[in-house]
Amino acid sequence: MDKINQAYLTDQAVNETASVFKETGHLTLSDFFTHHTYQEFSKIASRSAFQKNGIPNKYHFGSANIPKKLMDFLHHQEFLDYLSDILGIDVHQLTSGMLYQFKHKDYTLLHDDLTLEPGIDLVFEFTPEWNDQAGGEITYTKEGDAFSLPIKANSFSIINRTEEHRFVRYVNCHAKDQKRWFVLVTLEVQ
Amino acid sequence: MHDTFTDWIDQDTLENLNITHLAESFSTAKPFPYLVIENFLSEEKQQVLLTAIKEEPFLEKFSDLFSFKQTHDLSGTSVAVLKEFRSFLSSKPFLHLIEKITDLELTEGIIDLHGSLYEKADYLLCHDDDLQGRKIAFMFYLSDLDKGDGGLLELYDEHEGDAGEIKERVVPKKGSLAFFAIDGHPYHAVSEIIKDKQRYAIAGWFHG
Numbered sequence: 518m519d520k521i522n523q524a525y526l527t528d529q530a531v532n533e534t535a536s537v538f539k540e541t542g543h544l545t546l547s548d549f550f551t552h553h554t555y556q557e558f559s560k561i562a563s564r565s566a567f568q569k570n571g572i573p574n575k576y577h578f579g580s581a582n583i584p585k586k587l588m589d590f591l592h593h594q595e596f597l598d599y600l601s602d603i604l605g606i607d608v609h610q611l612t613s614g615m616l617y618q619f620k621h622k623d624y625t626l627l628h629d630d631l632t633l634e635p636g637i638d639l640v641f642e643f644t645p646e647w648n649d650q651a652g653g654e655i656t657y658t659k660e661g662d663a664f665s666l667p668i669k670a671n672s673f674s675i676i677n678r679t680e681e682h683r684f685v686r687y688v689n690c691h692a693k694d695q696k697r698w699f700v701l702v703t704l705e706v707q
Numbered sequence: 708m709h710d711t712f713t714d715w716i717d718q719d720t721l722e723n724l725n726i727t728h729l730a731e732s733f734s735t736a737k738p739f740p741y742l743v744i745e746n747f748l749s750e751e752k753q754q755v756l757l758t759a760i761k762e763e764p765f766l767e768k769f770s771d772l773f774s775f776k777q778t779h780d781l782s783g784t785s786v787a788v789l790k791e792f793r794s795f796l797s798s799k800p801f802l803h804l805i806e807k808i809t810d811l812e813l814t815e816g817i818i819d820l821h822g823s824l825y826e827k828a829d830y831l832l833c834h835d836d837d838l839q840g841r842k843i844a845f846m847f848y849l850s851d852l853d854k855g856d857g858g859l860l861e862l863y864d865e866h867e868g869d870a871g872e873i874k875e876r877v878v879p880k881k882g883s884l885a886f887f888a889i890d891g892h893p894y895h896a897v898s899e900i901i902k903d904k905q906r907y908a909i910a911g912w913f914h915g
Binding site: 625627652656658687 | 835
């Protein structure tokens with residue numbers, strides 16, 4: 518497991534991470550990948566060929582299949598074991614996931630047709646630079662409460678989504694030419 | 708026409724008001740029935756209303772669908788001019804005018820009314836206003852914008868129950884009245900304001 522920041526792989530760190538997840542249902546780890554791995558993955562992510570997706574009353578963004586090198590990492594047994602330790606469940610395989618690109622005027626909306634099954638979201642952040650006035654945050658809401666994931670390069674977030682809804686805030690003109698990239702994978706939980 | 712109209716409506720507009728023509732324009736409009744009457748409010752009343760609405764507290768509204776500022780429903784306003792404007796909009800003669808143009812039956816006395824303010828980076832994403840009881844959405848623009856500023860009312864056609872493409876764009880002009888029917892899927896949006904401009908309006912819904 519030479520791709521993950523070693524500081525997160527000690528027994529103490531794993532136990533702490535698992536404990537925070539159990540207590541709060543979500544967490545974000547900064548500087549998750551080693552510097553070298555992050556440079557490699559983020560380069561591949563930003564150079565992917567993105568397909569435009571747009572139904573104006575539902576969403577507008579670019580998406581691509583998760584690049585092979587990142588997919589190999591996600592399927593690596595050591596990463597699955599690490600996840601199992603954090604989540605307290607046996608993770609055998611990651612079900613659905615995509616690489617996303619959001620830029621000015623991109624967004625997703627909450628919509629009855631887009632209701633999600635409960636699951637555990639894994640978000641890998643590959644956005645190098647972002648104006649925090651520009652929107653674009655992945656936001657979870659439940660009964661009037663909301664929290665957003667930070668847009669910070671090389672962060673890794675895990676969210677236990679039970680009744681929460683999820684959307685990506687509209688990216689406004691403060692983004693200018695900046696683009697944001699992230700991989701979102703969901704584990705289905707029975 | 709009721710005398711009240713002469714207080715609020717621009718004289719030239721009033722004299723040239725052709726209900727038959729307006730009704731036809733409304734019903735045949737694409738992508739769905741809507742109408743814009745420019746210079747509807749008299750110049751004097753435009754200014755008075757703009758000054759008045761700025762006295763109301765505006766709250767920041769933020770969700771997946773929008774970012775803008777809005778007043779409380781103006782049924783609770785203590786600002787005299789806004790109370791009078793609300794009375795004018797709720798009056799039988801004005802409702803009757805809208806009914807004749809839209810061929811819809813509206814419920815007297817029920818009106819949702821609020822002030823809205825869009826500034827740089829504010830927007831309202833695509834949706835269809837589909838809430839129980841609402842029959843007509845209307846807006847009185849109190850600011851002049853240019854096409855390049857953003858803040859345009861964008862009207863979409865429908866594609867398999869969802870919004871399709873933008874077919875019309877209304878550029879806000881001071882004193883204009885715009886309105887459309889809620890029946891069907893009148894998908895619309897307010898495009899993001901991308902300049903340092905302020906877009907004031909008084910808007911709401913008639914019920915029926």
